[in-house]
Amino acid sequence: MALLGQYLVGGLATGSLYALVALGIVLLYRSSRVLNFAHGDLATFATFVAFTLLTTFRLPFTMATAGSLAVAAVAGAAFYLLILRPTRDATLLGIIVITLGLALVVNGAVVQIWGTETKVFPFPLSDTKVYHLGGVVISQVSIGSFLAGLVLMGLLYLLVQRTRIGLAMRAVSQNLVAAQALGIPAKKIFALTWGLATALGACAGILLAPVTFLDPFMMVDPFLKGFAAAVLGGIDSMPGAVLGGLVLGVAESLFGGYVSVKFKTTMAFLIIIGVLIVRPEGMLGREYKRRV
Amino acid sequence: MADSKSLLNVSNIETAYYGRLTVLRGVSLEVRQGHIVTLLGSNGAGKSTLLKTIMGMIPDQPEKGAVEFAGQRLNGRDPEDIARLGIGYVLEGRGIFPELTVEENLRLGAYTRQSGTDIAGDLARTHALFPILQERRMQFAGTLSGGEQQMLAIARALLMRPRLLMLDEPSLGLAPRLVAEIFRVIAEINRDGTSILLVEQNARMALGVAHYGYVLESGRLVLEGPAKELVENPNVQELYLGVRGELSVKGYKRYKIKRRWA
Numbered sequence: 001m002a003l004l005g006q007y008l009v010g011g012l013a014t015g016s017l018y019a020l021v022a023l024g025i026v027l028l029y030r031s032s033r034v035l036n037f038a039h040g041d042l043a044t045f046a047t048f049v050a051f052t053l054l055t056t057f058r059l060p061f062t063m064a065t066a067g068s069l070a071v072a073a074v075a076g077a078a079f080y081l082l083i084l085r086p087t088r089d090a091t092l093l094g095i096i097v098i099t100l101g102l103a104l105v106v107n108g109a110v111v112q113i114w115g116t117e118t119k120v121f122p123f124p125l126s127d128t129k130v131y132h133l134g135g136v137v138i139s140q141v142s143i144g145s146f147l148a149g150l151v152l153m154g155l156l157y158l159l160v161q162r163t164r165i166g167l168a169m170r171a172v173s174q175n176l177v178a179a180q181a182l183g184i185p186a187k188k189i190f191a192l193t194w195g196l197a198t199a200l201g202a203c204a205g206i207l208l209a210p211v212t213f214l215d216p217f218m219m220v221d222p223f224l225k226g227f228a229a230a231v232l233g234g235i236d237s238m239p240g241a242v243l244g245g246l247v248l249g250v251a252e253s254l255f256g257g258y259v260s261v262k263f264k265t266t267m268a269f270l271i272i273i274g275v276l277i278v279r280p281e282g283m284l285g286r287e288y289k290r291r292v
Numbered sequence: 293m294a295d296s297k298s299l300l301n302v303s304n305i306e307t308a309y310y311g312r313l314t315v316l317r318g319v320s321l322e323v324r325q326g327h328i329v330t331l332l333g334s335n336g337a338g339k340s341t342l343l344k345t346i347m348g349m350i351p352d353q354p355e356k357g358a359v360e361f362a363g364q365r366l367n368g369r370d371p372e373d374i375a376r377l378g379i380g381y382v383l384e385g386r387g388i389f390p391e392l393t394v395e396e397n398l399r400l401g402a403y404t405r406q407s408g409t410d411i412a413g414d415l416a417r418t419h420a421l422f423p424i425l426q427e428r429r430m431q432f433a434g435t436l437s438g439g440e441q442q443m444l445a446i447a448r449a450l451l452m453r454p455r456l457l458m459l460d461e462p463s464l465g466l467a468p469r470l471v472a473e474i475f476r477v478i479a480e481i482n483r484d485g486t487s488i489l490l491v492e493q494n495a496r497m498a499l500g501v502a503h504y505g506y507v508l509e510s511g512r513l514v515l516e517g518p519a520k521e522l523v524e525n526p527n528v529q530e531l532y533l534g535v536r537g538e539l540s541v542k543g544y545k546r547y548k549i550k551r552r553w554a
Contacts, residue, residue: 164403171389171400178387181347182452183375183404 002135007257008250013142015249016149020204021226022233022241023156024197030236031173031193034084034095038102039201040223042079044216045106046072046202047121047209048114054122061124065206069199076198077191084194085187110216123210145207152203153242159196160238169193225252225268232272234285243283247271296325299487300346300379300456305357307338307345315341316354317511323456328478328488330498330519332532333508339491340384342508343458347371347381362455376404380454384461384491386445390434394425397433397444401451411451418447421477439470443477450481457481458489463497475501495532499523507532 021039028036050068053059059067079102087098125144130137160166171179172189180186204226205219212218225248233244251271256264275283300323307316315338323329333339345354346361348371359366366374375381389397398418402411419426422443428436433444442462449457459478463471471494479501482488492498499505499519507515507528515525522528 167392167396167400168403170392170396174389174391175387177349177371178383178389179400180349180371181375181381181383181387182400182448183372184400185372187370187372 011250011253015246019245040219043201043205047205072202073195121209234282240284305354330502378455380449401448
């Protein structure tokens with residue numbers, strides 16, 4: 001029983017990070033119908049920026065994080081304004097190729113600037129300091145990243161559902177032409193959404209760094225999992241992204257614990273295939289209907 | 293009213309889709325301050341294209357000609373900038389935000405306004421004009437009936453406090469009682485001082501409220517004049533009002549409309 005609890009807790013901690021990655025992907029897909037394959041690499045880049053601010057410039061953790069998020073937000077907004085907006089009449093496939101290209105460019109830049117050897121990310125919470133809660137062992141990092149994930153999700157919810165700018169974001173994503181006819185500055189809203197989503201990815205990267213260590217390919221696996229979580233939850237649903245991330249994290253952890261660690265990723269994707277056979281739109285996604 | 297100032301001036305515009313398919317061929321039109329101007333025409337005449345061209349919603353168009361609003365040139369501006377100059381545009385097929393509540397839809401109408409400008413007062417006036425919207429305040433807009441959605445779209449555009457309201461077929465697909473209701477509202481909005489450019493297929497109702505009218509056919513203006521004169525025009529009567537026609541079946545079969553303007 002204690003073992004089950006252990007796997008559940010571990011799964012939720014990983015799952016909340018998958019959920020953060022998934023939220024960034026869903027945010028962009030909902031607003032601009034773009035699947036951003038550069039999401040993971042932009043997050044890696046931002047995490048390395050935080051690393052440099054921490055080690056070279058010796059900034060305190062909070063300031064380094066703030067700096068890294070600001071860089072990520074500017075990079076995301078710039079990518080939208082300079083590249084995606086001029087090419088907005090391209091087909092869906094064309095835009096996917098553009099984001100894939102950006103992923104390669106960013107990854108190349110990271111390798112060029114910081115090299116390929118693995119680095120240790122100085123995180124204020126410890127991986128070895130653990131707490132015992134009724135037979136379940138939880139590391140400080142796990143608790144910290146899980147809580148940080150929850151707080152970020154809560155803030156995102158408030159921003160999208162409760163603020164004027166969030167209302168405009170939802171309007172632009174539901175009916176762009178009508179939003180423009182009301183004078184809502186769609187270009188600014190899109191740029192803001194890109195900045196926000198990229199910063200969210202950066203948060204996920206920074207929270208993952210103490211667990212996975214820093215290397216240019218650290219986000220490849222979390223990005224794929226986040227993407228899978230987004231599909232699992234329903235690619236246009238934000239609660240779906242959170243649920244998908246948590247379900248995926250827990251399923252992986254249980255399978256890894258009871259059956260086989262080697263095949264835990266395989267298992268995760270089997271679950272996704274199973275869910276999509278039963279509910280093609282994902283767990284919380286809307287049924288596919290052509291919106292007129 | 294006859295000598296009121298010109299608000300919207302469209303002069304000699306040509307619009308093409310994808311740079312090839314020319315839809316408007318030299319259209320000139322004017323909306324004077326405080327007037328209701330209606331634009332009549334059958335399907336595919338280019339009525340909606342004209343409104344989209346004015347709003348800057350067709351990229352790189354108009355190819356030729358100029359659009360001026362309150363002395364400012366609109367050519368080449370973004371739709372959101374044009375809207376901010378004071379043009380409210382109610383799209384054909386309503387263009388509401390289906391997954392936002394009625395209230396959120398209305399709040400977005402006032403999005404561009406400064407917070408000090410008595411939005412609450414305008415909201416109350418809107419609710420007086422459309423009581424049903426107050427009743428349905430917390431409902432998702434997508435769950436409203438067609439007529440209610442149309443009212444929501446008009447109410448939302450009014451909250452921008454536009455100087456010119458452009459309506460694209462507001463009576464489309466509505467029951468006759470609702471059509472009468474919509475036109476009553478249009479007349480009332482105009483009485484409060486908003487100029488209106490009304491695109492319609494329901495010529496009888498449109499000419500009933502309008503001061504001035506234009507008839508568009510295949511991208512060209514073929515007739516214009518005060519609404520009272522258009523109602524009397526034999527061509528308009530035959531083609532858009534369905535007043536005259538042959539009575540005997542035999543005569544009807546042989547009957548072919550002669551358009552004197554074509």
